[in-house]
Amino acid sequence: MDTELDDILHESFAEHVRDIKGSYYKGVWLPQDYLKITDDIENFRVRDDDVWVCSFPRSGTTWTLEMVWCICNDLNFEKANKILSTERVFYLEFLGATTAGISMARKGLASKLTIDSANRLPSPRFFKSHLPFHLLPKDLRTGNTKAKIVYITRNVKDVCISYYHLRKNSKIYCGTFDNYCRLFLENRLAYTPYWNHLIGYWKAKKSHNILFLKFEDMKTDLPSVIKSVTRFFNTSLIDKQMEALCDHLSFHKMQLNPTTNGQIDYKPVLENCYNIKCSDVAFFIRIGQSDQWKTDMSEELIKTFDSWEVENLKNYPELRTHLL
Numbered sequence: 001m002d003t004e005l006d007d008i009l010h011e012s013f014a015e016h017v018r019d020i021k022g023s024y025y026k027g028v029w030l031p032q033d034y035l036k037i038t039d040d041i042e043n044f045r046v047r048d049d050d051v052w053v054c055s056f057p058r059s060g061t062t063w064t065l066e067m068v069w070c071i072c073n074d075l076n077f078e079k080a081n082k083i084l085s086t087e088r089v090f091y092l093e094f095l096g097a098t099t100a101g102i103s104m105a106r107k108g109l110a111s112k113l114t115i116d117s118a119n120r121l122p123s124p125r126f127f128k129s130h131l132p133f134h135l136l137p138k139d140l141r142t143g144n145t146k147a148k149i150v151y152i153t154r155n156v157k158d159v160c161i162s163y164y165h166l167r168k169n170s171k172i173y174c175g176t177f178d179n180y181c182r183l184f185l186e187n188r189l190a191y192t193p194y195w196n197h198l199i200g201y202w203k204a205k206k207s208h209n210i211l212f213l214k215f216e217d218m219k220t221d222l223p224s225v226i227k228s229v230t231r232f233f234n235t236s237l238i239d240k241q242m243e244a245l246c247d248h249l250s251f252h253k254m255q256l257n258p259t260t261n262g263q264i265d266y267k268p269v270l271e272n273c274y275n276i277k278c279s280d281v282a283f284f285i286r287i288g289q290s291d292q293w294k295t296d297m298s299e300e301l302i303k304t305f306d307s308w309e310v311e312n313l314k315n316y317p318e319l320r321t322h323l324l
């Protein structure tokens with residue numbers, strides 16, 4: 001282990017989360033608490049009509065989930081605006097892989113969120129997971145089910161910037177941006193290594209029901225992305241419905257919507273577990289722009305990220321093209 005990185009990790013994560021230690025599990029950096037739920041995840045029974053949205057954190061998961069959920073629920077905006085996204089969608093590894101989930105589990109506040117409780121949910125169920133493909137439940141990996149997966153990607157530099165701000169705004173990370181990038185590049189943040197995450201799903205796409213989407217396409221042409229999602233789920237929308245869905249999914253609507261913006265669910269968890277105030281109302285749905293790296297990263301850092309990308313994707317030209 002690199003002791004310099006250990007020091008950065010130790011110094012940069014806030015005192016109240018320092019006892020959540022990370023380590024590698026099957027090549028993935030995850031909190032050690034994750035070990036408590038690996039068997040439950042591996043053996044989780046997937047149903048044919050389950051819908052999964054998977055991603056590396058901060059790639060646009062919440063946005064994609066909202067789009068997919070609405071499309072698969074006849075655009076039931078009334079329900080979408082009444083019930084929290086985190087209640088409509090089950091976050092598979094929440095209790096073992098996230099700071100909020102681990103803290104809740106340790107305080108005995110998480111009985112409704114155990115993986116077993118997902119077995120009792122009525123169909124069709126909606127899942128979110130940031131796990132790489134090789135850590136998903138066996139049923140999904142082995143193709144024993146017709147369940148569909150939507151995978152969302154985003155420019156890696158913007159992902160890293162967004163990840164940094166989330167951790168900083170939720171008072172988990174208190175180090176510098178440069179050190180956060182270093183931890184990201186050197187695979188010491190939850191769910192890294194980054195490229196293996198994308199490559200795992202990309203390879204699985206050949207044999208599984210996986211639709212790849214891109215954050216940047218959602219930004220520039222949301223209706224086209226919605227059309228590809230409706231095709232994937234064998235449905236379609238008329239113009240008026242398309243307009244209504246685009247409006248529901250607009251950045252400002254989602255940032256203000258208490259069912260999607262994390263104010264009712266994530267924020268109080270952080271506050272209750274750590275007794276800290278997250279003052280920033282936009283801590284979860286923050287800016288929602290592409291190309292933030294152009295202003296937020298130094299020339300040198302951009303070069304480092306770009307050559308790292310080229311090196312890691314040298315055997316995956318099609319994936320590289322998808323990301324362009």
Ligand code: A3P
Nearest residue numbers: 058059060061062063162250251285286287288
């Ligand atoms: P920023 O931090 O760059 O603003 P995830 O849901 O995977 O955690 O991704 C969060 C990122 O998606 C955040 O990026 C968030 O603002 C952005 N996002 C969420 N909803 C969005 C929307 N409707 N339009 C644009 N971006 C959105």
